[in-house]
Amino acid sequence: TPKKAAKILYKVIASAKANAETNDKVTADNLYIKEIKVSKGMTIKRFIPISRGRANPINKFCSHIHVILADKSEQEAKQExxxxxSAAKTTVAKKPKTTVTKAKAVASKASNK
Known part of the structure; x- marks a missing residue:
């Protein structure tokens, strides 16, 4: 259900936040989620016995959750x-392009009557 996934994502994001605070010495107020990716993990294969000595496979799928946090102060510095x-680019004046047009010669054919 979607509620189960929400709890798991909450735990992963909280863990990433705690890691950023302890390892990188960043305050939680300056952090934001830059990227979240969920990719395919390994598949655990099990079998369930059915009648006549046969077995049906049961595949239990796992996934990897990647959370990338970034610091707002770094983003603001990049924006500045x-x-x-862009301000430096707008101050430089560009020369207008000059176009040269060539007249096409029209050849008329004499019609034979």
Whole structure:
């Protein structure tokens, strides 16, 4: 159910936040979720016996959850750099392009009557 997945994602995000606080010395207020990916993990294969000595396979699927957190202050610094670069680009004046048009010669054929 979707509720089960929500609890699992909450635990993963909380763990990522705690890791960022302890390992990278970042405050929780400056963190935001940059990317979340869920990829395919290994498949656990089991069999259930059925009649006449046969067995049906049961596949239990697992997944890997990747959470990438980023610091807001780093993002703001990147945005300031991009705005400075764009401002520098707009101040440089560009020369207007000149186009040369060539007249096409029209050859008329004499009609024979």
């Amino acid at each position: 750099l991009t705005t400075k670069k």
